[in-house]
Amino acid sequence: MRKPFVAGNWKMHGSKTSIESLVKGLNEQASQVQNVDMAVCPPAVYIDFVKANLTADNIVVGAQNIAEEPVQGAFTGETSVEMIKDLGCDYVILGHSERRAIYGETDAQIAQKTKVALAAGVTPILCVGETLEERESGVMEKVISTQLDAVIKVVGINAFEQIVIAYEPVWAIGTGKTASPAQAQEVHAFIRDKLARLNRAVAEEVIIQYGGSVKPDNAAELFAQADIDGGLIGGASLNAEDFLAICKAA
Numbered sequence: 001m002r003k004p005f006v007a008g009n010w011k012m013h014g015s016k017t018s019i020e021s022l023v024k025g026l027n028e029q030a031s032q033v034q035n036v037d038m039a040v041c042p043p044a045v046y047i048d049f050v051k052a053n054l055t056a057d058n059i060v061v062g063a064q065n066i067a068e069e070p071v072q073g074a075f076t077g078e079t080s081v082e083m084i085k086d087l088g089c090d091y092v093i094l095g096h097s098e099r100r101a102i103y104g105e106t107d108a109q110i111a112q113k114t115k116v117a118l119a120a121g122v123t124p125i126l127c128v129g130e131t132l133e134e135r136e137s138g139v140m141e142k143v144i145s146t147q148l149d150a151v152i153k154v155v156g157i158n159a160f161e162q163i164v165i166a167y168e169p170v171w172a173i174g175t176g177k178t179a180s181p182a183q184a185q186e187v188h189a190f191i192r193d194k195l196a197r198l199n200r201a202v203a204e205e206v207i208i209q210y211g212g213s214v215k216p217d218n219a220a221e222l223f224a225q226a227d228i229d230g231g232l233i234g235g236a237s238l239n240a241e242d243f244l245a246i247c248k249a250a
């Protein structure tokens with residue numbers, strides 16, 4: 001039995017004031033959510049602040065990115081995995097489509113970051129997903145396979161016991177367009193089948209989140225699908241009530 005996992009990706013949003021009130025909302029209401037693993041991923045500079053203010057013991061904290069280099073050194077502007085671990089992060093989002101599209105992160109770089117996170121004992125939330133153009137031109141499965149293969153090649157299939165996958169169709173992120181539950185389920189099943197061909201036990205256990213305009217009113221139907229094990233939530237995770245309503249639906 002896979003335990004649902006919902007994570008909030010706060011992206012580059014917030015200030016001390018807004019984050020204090022968001023965390024207060026989470027503290028007040030998080031106990032209403034049971035049997036769901038929950039995480040929030042604030043901007044790196046606020047991780048410590050969130051850790052200091054978060055009293056809800058059923059929500060853990062993650063980061064949104066790490067450097068490819070495993071150790072500290074002359075890498076101006078970067079944050080190492082050891083640093084986010086030092087701050088108490090359990091998870092790190094890797095390969096988000098915004099990192100791929102805006103910052104040009106390649107499959108090879110994402111695979112390297114996955115390796116570095118695993119070596120440090122921080123669980124990667126590995127994002128994969130196709131653009132609308134890729135979906136419409138019929139190469140969706142090929143794109144997702146390539147993204148996964150790059151990581152499998154570097155860390156091996158057994159490492160997926162310690163990896164969370166987030167399927168995030170790029171066309172559904174922050175656009176208000178959600179994949180229908182059937183569309184999402186089809187891709188989740190494709191991902192699980194692909195992994196099962198390499199290791200059935202790992203494929204059965206791996207958590208595959210859906211991400212892309214998940215809101216309180218569409219979450220339950222998405223999470224009811226057989227291969228959808230929770231979600232990676234952007235916009236709606238900036239509101240404590242909405243985020244927890246989504247978590248409850250998982």
Ligand code: PEP
Pocket residue numbers: 009168172173174175176211212213214232233234235236
């Ligand atoms: C995301 O950025 O991971 C995401 C799913 O965003 P949104 O929920 O806003 O579409």
